[in-house]
Structures are given as C-alpha cells and as structure tokens.
Amino acid sequence: MSERTAEAATRLPQVQEETGYADHPPRMGFFTDTSVCIGCKACEVACKEWNQLPADDPLEFTGMSFDNTGQLSASTWRHVAFIEQRKPMRAPTGAGDDGAGDLRLLMASDVCKHCTDAACLDVCPTGSLLRTEFGTVVVQEDVCNGCGYCVSACPYGVLDKRERDGRVWKCTLCYDRLVDDLTPACAKACPTESIQYGPLDELLERAAARVRDLHEDGVTDARLYGHDPADGVRGNGAFFLLLDRPEVYGLPPAPMDTTRDLPSIWRHAAAAALTLAAGVAAAFALERR
Amino acid sequence: MNTPYPAAGNGRADGRAGGHGVVAEKEFASYYDRPILKPPTWKASNIAGYLYLGGLAGASSVLAAGGELTGRPRLARASRVAAVAGVSLSLAALIEDLGRPERFVNMLRTFKPTSPMSVGTWLLSAYTPLAVAGLASDLTGRCPALGRAAGYGAALLGPAVTTYTAALLSDTAVPAWHEGHRELPFLFAGSAAATAAGFALIATPLAENGPARRAALAGTAVELVAGRLMRRRMGMIADAYELGSAGALMRAAETLAVAGAAGTLLSRRRRALAVASGAALMAASAFVRFGVFAAGVASTEDPRYTVVPQRARASAPPHHPG
Numbered sequence: 095m096s097e098r099t100a101e102a103a104t105r106l107p108q109v110q111e112e113t114g115y116a117d118h119p120p121r122m123g124f125f126t127d128t129s130v131c132i133g134c135k136a137c138e139v140a141c142k143e144w145n146q147l148p149a150d151d152p153l154e155f156t157g158m159s160f161d162n163t164g165q166l167s168a169s170t171w172r173h174v175a176f177i178e179q180r181k182p183m184r185a186p187t188g189a190g191d192d193g194a195g196d197l198r199l200l201m202a203s204d205v206c207k208h209c210t211d212a213a214c215l216d217v218c219p220t221g222s223l224l225r226t227e228f229g230t231v232v233v234q235e236d237v238c239n240g241c242g243y244c245v246s247a248c249p250y251g252v253l254d255k256r257e258r259d260g261r262v263w264k265c266t267l268c269y270d271r272l273v274d275d276l277t278p279a280c281a282k283a284c285p286t287e288s289i290q291y292g293p294l295d296e297l298l299e300r301a302a303a304r305v306r307d308l309h310e311d312g313v314t315d316a317r318l319y320g321h322d323p324a325d326g327v328r329g330n331g332a333f334f335l336l337l338d339r340p341e342v343y344g345l346p347p348a349p350m351d352t353t354r355d356l357p358s359i360w361r362h363a364a365a366a367a368l369t370l371a372a373g374v375a376a377a378f379a380l381e382r383r
Numbered sequence: 384m385n386t387p388y389p390a391a392g393n394g395r396a397d398g399r400a401g402g403h404g405v406v407a408e409k410e411f412a413s414y415y416d417r418p419i420l421k422p423p424t425w426k427a428s429n430i431a432g433y434l435y436l437g438g439l440a441g442a443s444s445v446l447a448a449g450g451e452l453t454g455r456p457r458l459a460r461a462s463r464v465a466a467v468a469g470v471s472l473s474l475a476a477l478i479e480d481l482g483r484p485e486r487f488v489n490m491l492r493t494f495k496p497t498s499p500m501s502v503g504t505w506l507l508s509a510y511t512p513l514a515v516a517g518l519a520s521d522l523t524g525r526c527p528a529l530g531r532a533a534g535y536g537a538a539l540l541g542p543a544v545t546t547y548t549a550a551l552l553s554d555t556a557v558p559a560w561h562e563g564h565r566e567l568p569f570l571f572a573g574s575a576a577a578t579a580a581g582f583a584l585i586a587t588p589l590a591e592n593g594p595a596r597r598a599a600l601a602g603t604a605v606e607l608v609a610g611r612l613m614r615r616r617m618g619m620i621a622d623a624y625e626l627g628s629a630g631a632l633m634r635a636a637e638t639l640a641v642a643g644a645a646g647t648l649l650s651r652r653r654r655a656l657a658v659a660s661g662a663a664l665m666a667a668s669a670f671v672r673f674g675v676f677a678a679g680v681a682s683t684e685d686p687r688y689t690v691v692p693q694r695a696r697a698s699a700p701p702h703h704p705g
C-alpha cells in the first residue's frame with residue numbers, strides 16, 4: 095500500500111457541508127495522544143473551570159488506580175482513565191534490554207467524540223443538538239427538554255442528564271472559545287500536548303506520523319482510534335492514539351451510529367403495523383354468524 | 384509498517400469460529416468492568432408504561448373500527464374508551480418523564496425523520512384528536528358521521544402508534560434494543576393486539592367478542608413467536624432478556640400469555656373465563672414491555688453486551704490491505 099493511499103484513507107468528511115454550511119472554517123477537533131499523557135488531570139480541571147461545571151456527587155474513592163472521576167458525565171466532559179498493566183512499555187530491542195520495565199501505567203483523557211455521524215444529533219426530537227460550523231456537536235441548553243433520547247443513542251456513553259437540572263450536557267469543544275479563535279480549555283491546559291487541538295486534517299497527519307515513530311521505537315501496541323472515515327460513525331472529530339485495545343480504556347471497539355439501520359428499522363415497524371391491521375381485519379372477517 | 388491500526392496486541396482470537404462464547408473468553412476486556420454505555424435516563428414506570436399504553440390505544444382503535452363496521456356497538460365503544468384512556472395516559476407518562484416537562488412543545492418545533500421520537504410525537508399529535516373525537520361523538524351522539532370518520536382515521540394511524548415505539552427503542556446504542564430491531568415491532572404489534580383484545584374480552588358481552596377472541600389468539604401467537612425469534616437471533620445479547628429481573632418479567636409474560644390464550648379458547652360461552660383471560664392477556668402484554676425495558680437497561684450496565692459483539696466485528700480482518 096502506497097503512502098498516498100494511506101493518507102487518503104485518513105481524511106475525515108467535511109461534515110459542515112453536509113449540514114448545509116456554505117461558508118465555514120475547516121473541521122476542527124482533538125487528537126488525544128495517550129502515549130504522552132501523564133495523568134495530571136489538568137484537562138478535567140480546566141474544563142470544569144471554563145465551563146463552570148458542578149461537582150459530580152457523591153465524591154468517592156473508587157479504587158480504580160488514580161481515577162476517582164469514574165466516567166464522563168453531564169458535569170465531567172474530560173475524564174482521565176488509568177490502567178495498570180503487568181506488561182513492558184515497548185518490545186525489547188535486543189539481548190539485555192528489558193523493554194523498559196515490566197509494568198506500564200496507561201493514561202488517557204476521554205471526551206465526546208464529535209462524531210461525523212452523530213447518533214445523538216440524529217435522534218434529538220427538539221433540534222437541541224446541533225452541528226456547528228466547526229463540525230462539532232453541541233447541545234443548546236435553551237432548547238433541550240431532557241427527553242434523554244440522545245443519552246441512549248450515543249454509542250460511547252458520553253451524554254447524560256444532570257438530575258437536578260433536567261437537561262443533558264456534554265463537551266461543546268469549547269464552542270464559545272472557538273468562535274473567538276481560542277484553543278479549548280483542556281488542550282490549552284495540557285502540559286504535555288497529549289491533547290492537541292486543530293484542523294482535523296493536520297491532526298490526522300500528525301497522528302499517523304506519531305504512530306510510525308512509536309512503532310519504530312518498539313511500541314508496537316500504538317494504534318489510532320476514531321480516525322477512520324470507514325468506521326461505524328464515519329470517524330470522530332476527537333480521535334485518539336491508544337496503547338491497547340479500546341475496550342481496555344472503556345471505549346467501544348466498533349461503535350456504530352444506529353441511525354444507519356433506520357431504513358430497516360422503519361421497514362420492520364411498517365411491516366408489523368400492516369400485520370396488525372391485517373390480523374385484526376381477518377379476526378372480524380372470519381366470523382360465522 | 385505504516386498501517387495505523389495493527390492487529391490487537393494480545394489474545395487475538397484467530398480461531399474464533401465457535402460463536403460468541405469463545406470470543407468472550409479469549410477476548411473480553413473492559414475498564415474495571417464499568418459500563419461503556421450510559422443506562423437510559425428513562426424511568427421504567429413512565430417509559431415501559433408509555434410503550435404499553437400506546438400499544439393498547441393503537442390496537443384498540445383498530446378494533447373499534449372493526450366493531451363499527453360490523454355492527455358491534457358495544458365492542459366499538461369499549462375499544463374507543465380504551466384508545467382514549469391509553470393514549471392520554473401514555474402521553475402523560477411521556478411528558479412526566481421529560482427532564483423539563485414544560486418544554487414538551489419543543490418536540491413540535493421541528494420534524495425530524497431521523498428521530499423516531501419526533502416522528503412518534505407527530506403521529507400521536509395526529510392520532511390523539513381523532514381518537515378523542517371518535518369517542519366524544521359516540522358518547523354524546525353528536526356529529527355521528529364526523530365521529531365515525533375520526534374513528535376510521537384513528538384506526539388507520541393506530542397500527543403505527545403500536546409499532547413506532549419499537550423503532551424508537553431500536554434506534555439506540557442499547558444492545559438489547561438495537562439488535563432486536565427486526566422482531567421488536569412484531570413483538571409490540573402482537574402484544575398490543577392481545578392487550579386491546581384482552582380489554583375487549585373484559586368489557587364486551589360474549590355476543591360481540593368473537594373478533595376479540597380471534598385477535599387475542601393471533602396477537603398472542605405473534606407475540607410469543609417474535610419474542611423467541613428475537614432472542615435466538617441476537618446471540619449472547621439474548622442473556623439480557625433471560626437473566627435477572629428482565630428474565631423474570633419475560634417468563635411471567637409468556638406464562639400469562641399462554642394461560643390467557645388457553646382461557647380465551649375455552650371462553651366462547653363463559654363470560655367469567657373471558658374476563659379472566661382478558662386480564663391475563665393484558666398483564667402479559669404489560670410484562671412484555673417492562674421486560675423489554677429491563678433487558679435494555681441490563682444490556683447497558685454490563686460492558687460485555689457492548690464489547691463482545693463489537694469485538695467480533697472489529698477483529699474481523701480489516702477491509703483495506705495493510
């Protein structure tokens with residue numbers, strides 16, 4: 095496979111055009127390179143601060159390594175996962191090299207994926223969920239009526255309802271900062287550039303190069319996640335470099351926007367409706383009087 | 384080595400022809416066994432109730448039209464009452480479940496064919512006034528022609544009212560709902576027919592309930608077959624329907640459905656038995672909805688239902704050459 099096709103395969107759709115924006119900035123997003131994450135949670139804190147997010151209650155110690163946040167939620171839009179493994183960081187390069195120890199601590203900052211095919215946006219009955227001119231997906235809190243449909247539609251378990259508030263909330267990719275040409279709070283705060291913000295095309299190129307470098311260094315576990323326009327959501331506006339299988343980080347291995355099946359879903363619902371009508375009609379027609 | 388997506392580093396199941404169980408053993412991994420998906424925010428009483436009552440309403444409108452057309456006024460009236468009661472309570476449950484009930488009308492600020500909830504809201508907005516007008520005309524005796532026309536209109540929309548809710552559940556990432564998208568509407572249609580017929584068996588005299596008996600039997604048969612087929616088709620996800628409270632509800636539903644159908648068969652001349660059978664069928668149908676709801680919730684709470692089927696897909700050879 096030539097270099098060229100490899101690059102061609104990693105361009106994500108300019109989804110703004112599909113939405114109907116005639117004139118728009120390039121599609122912006124996140125590349126989260128977990129191989130340089132140090133687990134400082136600056137992103138979690140910066141996100142909470144900028145977006146003025148309330149605390150998740152109750153505060154508790156989970157026993158899950160350094161992760162006491164637990165998950166993305168209505169009030170936590172960045173979540174750093176910690177995974178302790180009895181495994182060398184990289185393959186040994188020869189006799190006498192132990193492959194950089196026999197323990198590794200994987201850390202990864204998770205976030206809304208800003209999917210190309212966003213199930214949350216498809217199913218929202220109020221039009222509260224919206225595609226922005228940057229290609230990101232945001233909830234309009236003045237429209238959302240808290241029906242919760244998007245919560246069950248998201249294949250990544252990102253969205254959730256804030257109970258006392260009644261509405262759903264999630265990462266906005268700092269839309270309010272983007273319109274002023276500012277970097278999202280998490281990317282700005284990240285001290286190692288594990289979270290990189292920019293035009294997706296650039297980020298994808300950088301990510302492919304990073305994977306190549308890591309492989310050359312013997313970190314053969316490195317792989318991208320969410321970068322592929324051929325996947326079940328046509329790629330993510332926030333994609334990742336992971337060092338293990340996605341499910342190890344709590345990410346679905348092959349997520350899908352179920353609206354893809356909607357034609358089949360409606361067909362079966364229509365067939366069942368016709369069956370009901372015909373069945374009841376037959377129940378009347380079969381009468382012997 | 385420029386492929387950005389190398390084969391999974393550890394425990395790749397190359398000989399994974401043996402079905403889900405084998406994959407599960409070799410390949411399953413998770414983040415501290417935590418769920419990947421968020422459980423539905425919906426309350427069981429509201430949303431399972433909404434599914435059930437919507438089914439009762441939609442199928443009752445069809446029975447009412449049949450009663451009207453074949454000269455069974457008491458069947459027609461009882462079914463009209465069931466339809467209006469069903470759809471009113473169903474809407475009330477739906478609204479009660481919103482985080483911001485006063486914003487229900489926001490559902491009507493747009494029409495989105497990609498959202499079964501949007502389609503359903505519009506459907507109910509068209510159906511409800513028709514059902515109410517049909518009943519009002521019947522009870523007051525005013526505008527009979529218009530009332531009948533409204534009733535037929537409600538009967539045309541009724542079947543869709545019973546099955547769109549299956550589309551609503553299926554168009555989610557919830558494994559037990561999405562993977563059942565082919566059979567779920569038939570399960571709902573069958574159980575709606577059985578419950579509407581069950582109500583008619585309770586509320587109408589023997590002389591008029593022949594069609595209800597047959598609809599009850601046919602509906603129960605569809606309900607039972609669709610439920611079994613669905614579980615057989617969905618592989619390991621069927622566990623969500625067989626274990627825990629969902630399993631108990633689904634088993635109770637089957638038992639009640641079989642008992643109700645048997646009673647219906649024998650109830651041609653026994654009014655009391657018809658009433659008891661109708662009640663059993665209605666209960667069976669309600670249990671089905673609560674069972675389906677519980678299975679969906681259970682399938683979001685255990686990451687296995689997300690990871691195992693998706694891993695089987697993801698581990699299939701990539702479609703572009705490395």
Ligand code: SF4
Nearest residue numbers: 206207208209214248
């Ligand atoms: S990750 Fe979930 S919430 Fe975010 S855009 Fe995709 S479907 Fe919507």
Ligand code: SF4
Nearest residue numbers: 218238239241242244
């Ligand atoms: S909860 Fe709000 S954002 Fe989500 S689908 Fe309902 S109205 Fe849309």
